[in-house]
Amino acid sequence: MNEKFVVRDVENLSLKQIADSGQSFRWKELPDGSFIVTAMGEVVHLVETGDDLIINGINENSFYEKWYNYFDFNRDYKKVKKNLKERDKYLDAAIEYGSGIRILNQELWEIIITFIISSNNNIPRIKNSIELLSRKYGKYIKSVNGEDYYSFPEPKALSEAKLEDLRACGLGYRDKYILKTSRMITDGTIDLETLKVMPLKNAKKELKKLVGVGNKVADCILLFACEKPEAFPVDTWVKKVLEKYYDFHEKKPESINVFVKEHFGAYSGIAQQYLFYYIRHTEHLE
DNA sequence: GTCCAGGCTCTTT
């Protein structure tokens, strides 16, 4: 961890809140409140000091090539918040509460597998499965404080895995989904590079061809890996928010889409992230 | 023991 890059005067960023917002499962908190993050084949140690973000483990080149976009520094969150503010009181409170949340731009392939694992699952278990998968099928990157860190497995590695070995990673019945989806990607049935440049509706339709990817998972993939800030994932928590605070009870995905677009606008996906974080930390005893 | 977790697939109306 000799190399480091310091980002000065960072606004609208809280490592703790991002780590706890359920979009990445490879952030590890250390006792001193700093974080070890594995992504894009690299391992970084993140430290907040005052208004600065210190990224240990990379050089300037890697920051501008990879991590700048990972942290969504292209986006003006002041502008986003201004756009979302005063639409309703609950959202205002959520934005105030999770003011340091950002949407991380993560790798498409990794997010596909990650959110297939997330379905009908809980966060500690999702983290554990991804850790086991990476250790078994990924590549060793480096050791920090005596802990070994591994990259997320390549599509080829998972497509050649044995079902029973996948099952041993705690995937449950999702082992088949992972295997089938991996094969659809390695055999070219679905092309990831094309997906990234498709309009939201087309991309969503394409994503849902993958086994284990339905409406909610597809929206997560679009929001967290395809730079689609209007994608609005509806999970059990967001469903609760819509019912309890927006008096919205319809179940059809299309009617939800209409309501969400009308009410939250072009940044509905980012609004969703504030709402998710807010309800999980105010109505969930951890 | 039951219920739930960032739901999906498959089958039946």
Add this chain to the structure above:
DNA sequence: AAAGAGCATGGA
């Protein structure tokens, strides 16, 4: 098109 059963697993 819409609704229901079944699904692995671990923690509360």
